[in-house]
Every structure is written in structure tokens, then in C-alpha cells.
Amino acid sequence: MAYVITDACTKDFVCVAECATAAIAPQVSDPASATVSQLYINPDECIDCGNCATICAQNAIFVEDELPADKAEFAAKNRAYFQ
Numbered sequence: 654m655a656y657v658i659t660d661a662c663t664k665d666f667v668c669v670a671e672c673a674t675a676a677i678a679p680q681v682s683d684p685a686s687a688t689v690s691q692l693y694i695n696p697d698e699c700i701d702c703g704n705c706a707t708i709c710a711q712n713a714i715f716v717e718d719e720l721p722a723d724k725a726e727f728a729a730k731n732r733a734y735f736q
């Protein structure tokens with residue numbers, strides 16, 4: 654189980670600084686940060702601490718099994734970003 658970022662993300666990069674495992678990408682210094690529509694969590698690096706979801710002002714981040722039904726596709730979208 655991992656946390657998942659949805660399209661409510663506004664790319665404020667606050668969660669990136671909160672993640673102890675650097676599971677969230679792209680970093681603000683990555684040129685890709687200017688072109689992606691949202692940030693993503695690498696499910697293989699996420700340790701389910703929940704810090705990112707707690708700090709997110711947009712309520713854009715959910716643990717995978719609590720994703721709203723209309724956001725279910727974002728689990729695969731987050732994983733796909735890292736493949």
C-alpha cells in the first residue's frame with residue numbers, strides 16, 4: 654500500500670520536503686517540474702508515513718485503499734510515472 658497523489662495537486666512542492674524517502678517527484682529543481690500536471694508518489698519508495706497527506710492543503714493525497722472512486726485511476730498513474 655502506498656499514498657497516491659491525485660489531480661487536485663497544485664504542485665506547491667510542500668509534500669516533497671516532507672517525504673523522508675524522496676518518494677515524491679519531480680523535485681522542484683527537476684526541469685520536468687515545469688511541465689507535469691501534478692506530482693507523483695513512487696509506490697516502491699513510499700513507506701506509508703502519511704506526512705504528505707497531512708501537509709497537503711489541497712487534500713490531493715490519499716492512501717491507495719481510501720482513494721475516492723472517481724480518483725481510482727491515479728494509483729496506476731502515480732506508478733506509471735516511475736516506469
Ligand code: SF4
Binds near residue numbers: 676
Ligand atoms: S506517505 Fe510518507 S513516504 Fe509516502 S510519499 Fe508521503 S511522505 Fe513520502
